[in-house]
Amino acid sequence: xxxxxxxxxxxxxGFLLAVLLFFFLLPTPQTPVQHADGDMIMGNVRIFDGERLxxxxxxRIRDGLIAAVEPASADPDEAGFIDGQDGFLMPGLxxxxxxxxxxxxxxxxxFGVTGMIDLFTDHRQLxxxxxxxxSRQPTRRADVWSAGTLVTAEGxxxxxxxxxxxxxxxxxxxxxxxxxxxxxxxDFIKLVYEGGEAFGFExxxxxxxxxxxxxxxxxxxxxxxxxHIGSREEARTALAAGTDGLVHTFSDADxxxxxxxxxxxQRFLIPTLxxxxxxxxxxxxxxxxxDEGVQARLSAGQKATLAMRFPTMxxxxxxxxxxxxxxxxxxxxxxxxxxSDAPNPGTANxxxxxxxxxxxxxxGLSPRQALIAATAAPADAFGLDDRGRIKAGHRADLVLxxxxxxxxxxDSRRIRKVWKNGHAVDLDPAAARxxxxxxxxxxxxxxxxxxxxxxxxxxxxxxSTDQRMGGQSEVAVxxxxxxxxGFLRVRGEIRSGFSWPYAGVMWFPGDTPMAPKxxxxxxxxxVRLRADVSTLRALVFSSANQSMPSEIDLSxxxxxxxxxxxxxxxxxxxxxxxxxxxxxxxxxQGPFRFDMERVTLTPAGAGND
Numbered sequence: 084x085x086x087x088x089x090x091x092x093x094x095x096x097g098f099l100l101a102v103l104l105f106f107f108l109l110p111t112p113q114t115p116v117q118h119a120d121g122d123m124i125m126g127n128v129r130i131f132d133g134e135r136l137x138x139x140x141x142x143r144i145r146d147g148l149i150a151a152v153e154p155a156s157a158d159p160d161e162a163g164f165i166d167g168q169d170g171f172l173m174p175g176l177x178x179x180x181x182x183x184x185x186x187x188x189x190x191x192x193x194f195g196v197t198g199m200i201d202l203f204t205d206h207r208q209l210x211x212x213x214x215x216x217x218s219r220q221p222t223r224r225a226d227v228w229s230a231g232t233l234v235t236a237e238g239x240x241x242x243x244x245x246x247x248x249x250x251x252x253x254x255x256x257x258x259x260x261x262x263x264x265x266x267x268x269x270d271f272i273k274l275v276y277e278g279g280e281a282f283g284f285e286x287x288x289x290x291x292x293x294x295x296x297x298x299x300x301x302x303x304x305x306x307x308x309x310x311h312i313g314s315r316e317e318a319r320t321a322l323a324a325g326t327d328g329l330v331h332t333f334s335d336a337d338x339x340x341x342x343x344x345x346x347x348x349q350r351f352l353i354p355t356l357x358x359x360x361x362x363x364x365x366x367x368x369x370x371x372x373x374d375e376g377v378q379a380r381l382s383a384g385q386k387a388t389l390a391m392r393f394p395t396m397x398x399x400x401x402x403x404x405x406x407x408x409x410x411x412x413x414x415x416x417x418x419x420x421x422x423s424d425a426p427n428p429g430t431a432n433x434x435x436x437x438x439x440x441x442x443x444x445x446x447g448l449s450p451r452q453a454l455i456a457a458t459a460a461p462a463d464a465f466g467l468d469d470r471g472r473i474k475a476g477h478r479a480d481l482v483l484x485x486x487x488x489x490x491x492x493x494d495s496r497r498i499r500k501v502w503k504n505g506h507a508v509d510l511d512p513a514a515a516r517x518x519x520x521x522x523x524x525x526x527x528x529x530x531x532x533x534x535x536x537x538x539x540x541x542x543x544x545x546x547s548t549d550q551r552m553g554g555q556s557e558v559a560v561x562x563x564x565x566x567x568x569g570f571l572r573v574r575g576e577i578r579s580g581f582s583w584p585y586a587g588v589m590w591f592p593g594d595t596p597m598a599p600k601x602x603x604x605x606x607x608x609x610v611r612l613r614a615d616v617s618t619l620r621a622l623v624f625s626s627a628n629q630s631m632p633s634e635i636d637l638s639x640x641x642x643x644x645x646x647x648x649x650x651x652x653x654x655x656x657x658x659x660x661x662x663x664x665x666x667x668x669x670x671x672q673g674p675f676r677f678d679m680e681r682v683t684l685t686p687a688g689a690g691n692d
Contacts (some may be wrong), residue, residue, distance in 0.1 A: 125142045126167060128169070130172045141154075144502075150633075172482070173488070175470070176194075176482065177197070178433075180330055181432060183199060189225075195484075203241060258296075271308070272306055277311055278317070282397060283364065307466075314335045344425045355419075361393055363396060363402050367428075377437075378510060385432065459472055529682040549585050557586060558587065586667060589665040597663060621634065622667060
């Protein structure tokens with residue numbers, strides 16, 4: 084039975100779905116550094132450089148970086164010239180409060196969010212985050228800087244999602260605790276100091292001594308320490324303890340002079356007004372769902388989280404308290420950062436940052452200040468030296484919109500084009516393209532591995548081994564190129580330790596991991612494969628065989644070849660409820676390597692053999 088406490092404080096609803104994914108899979112680094120060739124010149128645009136508006140200027144791009152911002156001089160007929168047609172060019176947006184899992188990074192990028200500040204996720208993703216953001220090759224994903232595992236007390240916020248995490252319950256252990264987070268790859272430290280009073284419930288929180296010790300240890304290690312709070316008094320305590328920023332504002336009372344003075348001492352605020360609105364029932368997400376232009380770029384998962392609602396709260400939290408704190412602190416010169424806290428109920432990755440900027444304007448920021456809150460301000464606060472501005476030497480992450488967001492912040496939604504690392508991004512959700520192809524009875528390109536592991540629908544290819552069953556097999560997955568063709572390399576070693584040792588990659592076709600997906604319009608897959616072992620295995624999970632997958636052997640050559648996999652070869656599966664598909668080495672022990680260059684779903688009745 085769900086307790087009242089649990090119902091009232093699912094502050095990251097949907098995060099449990101990510102936990103399931105993390106238990107099944109161990110993500111690995113994937114993207115080698117490769118640079119684009121040639122120059123592009125973006126002209127006939129108004130340029131917001133992250134701080135000011137530039138008229139009659141152009142942006143020159145080379146090798147994924149901004150080479151120059153200069154007075155307009157290029158001939159429209161010049162090679163590489165992109166005519167912005169009097170559009171508004173701004174830096175790629177940065178969402179300063181998210182939780183990254185599943186398709187979050189792809190979803191964000193379609194809405195011009197090229198950078199994400201993650202404030203709690205599975206630390207095993209951190210190496211791939213770092214490698215991806217160092218790359219300048221084409222990608223479908225936003226870059227991520229992450230706190231990894233948050234710092235909380237036993238039974239405190241962050242422990243309720245089913246994923247076991249370490250807790251800090253002794254201030255004398257703060258130094259070693261912070262060192263462990265940094266060794267895992269955390270870019271900064273997030274602490275939780277909330278007892279739930281603002282929302283009418285109680286939960287454990289860090290002691291003041293532990294809070295102070297963890298902040299001190301973070302600063303001694305040279306990293307930021309930011310704090311999750313819920314009430315005004317918790318904010319006061321966290322600020323007095325030396326936190327660098329608050330990752331929510333408080334909504335139980337109006338701000339007072341002491342907090343204003345504490346915040347003015349080189350602190351920043353990520354108010355997350357959108358999620359506060361959702362918690363207190365102020366209609367978060369409704370305007371996005373009603374916007375046809377936004378709707379066209381939303382995935383099914385994004386639409387679902389936007390439509391979700393928090394249970395009714397009994398505490399003193401009110402939206403006007405939160406809004407007042409933003410207005411007063413902005414007037415006092417405290418940096419305000421735009422963060423959505425997606426994918427909480429009433430939010431969606433990418434889309435909700437635009438609502439957050441609109442709410443910041445309603446709270447008293449000018450539209451220009453709201454744009455700064457989603458570009459230069461987070462780059463400055465989190466030390467992202469080459470992001471958040473259109474400036475020579477910075478990453479060529481750019482967004483072109485119609486209208487003028489400096490006059491009407493809602494124009495930020497009117498996205499015409501997005502560039503990541505200087506490469507244009509497809510704004511059409513992959514699932515929508517796949518659905519059109521499927522409805523037309525056409526083959527659907529599931530993955531081409533040109534730049535990343537993304538898929539037409541479902542969850543990206545991820546590594547999987549018998550380690551979750553107590554085995555010892557290992558696997559590493561990397562993105563490679565050869566003869567200008569991208570492919571996924573899967574390599575590792577099959578070891579004893581489990582009765583059926585295995586290692587390879589999995590794809591979950593549903594909107595959430597292990598959710599059923601009707602694939603009856605397809606009769607199977609074609610996979611371009613090569614391997615240094617002669618036999619691999621294909622596994623299919625479905626609702627009919629959830630605990631025990633059906634499997635077949637795949638004969639593979641050392642040279643590239645197309646392997647045809649038919650669903651009717653698998654015993655006992657339900658084609659209308661496929662929950663997972665994988666390609667694995669094993670059970671024969673020893674090292675292995677296989678490469679996947681292209682995966683296509685073939686339509687039923689097409690006569691493919």
